[in-house]
Amino acid sequence: MRVNADFSQPAIVTADDYQWVASPQQGVERVMLDRLGGEKARATSIVRYAPHSCFPRHSHPGGEEILVLGGTFSEGERHFPAGYYLRNPPGSSHQPSSLEGAVIFVKLWQMEADDTNSVCIDTHxxxxxxxxxxxxxxxxxxxxxxxxxxxxxxxxxxxxxxxxxxxxxxxxxxxxxxxxxxxxxxxxxxxxxxxxxxxxxxxxxxxxxxxxxxxxxxxxxxxxxxxx
The missing domain is CATH 2.60.120.10 (Jelly Rolls)
Structure with a gap:
């Protein structure tokens, strides 16, 4: 799949352009901002978790960057309300979920191999x-x-x-x-x-x-x- 995949060209997706697409996990949907690949892809997305939705534990060989935009996003027993910025380095794994529902900005497979540090910052x-x-x-x-x-x-x-x-x-x-x-x-x-x-x-x-x-x-x- 290719979405805004020519990086030599500008790309804009306004809030009015959002097209929500169901993910393989029930209760989780996403807006694809840019994407190169199938379900395992270099991707930038807005992801929306319905209340009580979750993913099974999985790894991120290419790393994952997250900014929590609304609600509360959870990784196992750790809970991150709106405003938290997270970086899970290449090779890390987690079990994401949301009890109350959440909206997050996510970037996948976009980290360098030497980017090995986890980051957790409360921007509020x-x-x-x-x-x-x-x-x-x-x-x-x-x-x-x-x-x-x-x-x-x-x-x-x-x-x-x-x-x-x-x-x-x-x-x-x-x-x-x-x-x-x-x-x-x-x-x-x-x-x-x-x-x-x-x-x-x-x-x-x-x-x-x-x-x-x-x-x-x-x-x-x-x-x-x-x-x-």
Missing amino acids: NPANWAELDGREICALFHSAHEQVCLQRLGPGTPLLIQHVAGAELLVITGQVEACGQTLRSGSWMRQPNGAGLRVTAGDQGATVYLKTGHLFSLPTSRLCLPQH
């Missing part, structure tokens, strides 16, 4: 935020291959992008103006390496997930795709 904790150039930033992950953060922008404030080797963003709250479009909460956007990106918060401000650097040497020559 003020201690995890810092002021920088007129906006608030919550650093989530940084390596030679990628940089991930949340940015909290006041009205009309531009997104701060320090690395331009490709960029990917998800609007968490508020709305932004980008590429001649208004992107409200839940909208996702990917700009390829070498493309300019100008993003400005709307009249009510915005909170934005931003990942940069990871598209520098994509696509296919570097993609280690899972087996179908």
Whole structure:
């Protein structure tokens, strides 16, 4: 399966474009933002858990990145309400579920082999935020291959992008103006390496997930795709 799979081209999925697709597990459905592969795929998705839904324990050979957008997401006996950012490195395993229901942003098979550390950050904790150039930033992950953060922008404030080797963003709250479009909460956007990106918060401000650097040497020559 290929969804927004040409990484040399920009891609936008607005919140109004969502098409929910059932997963193999009852009670779990997803919006495919980009995807290369079948059920085991390099994928970026919005995933929705109905109350009392769960997956059996499984591994993630290519790693998994999660941002909890709503409800409470659980891994075994660990429970993560909205605002938690998680990284499960390549080779890790878990048993995800949700008692009350949850919506999460998920990236699969997109980590480097040397990305071996687990990450768990509560982005609702003020201690995890810092002021920088007129906006608030919550650093989530940084390596030679990628940089991930949340940015909290006041009205009309531009997104701060320090690395331009490709960029990917998800609007968490508020709305932004980008590429001649208004992107409200839940909208996702990917700009390829070498493309300019100008993003400005709307009249009510915005909170934005931003990942940069990871598209520098994509696509296919570097993609280690899972087996179908």
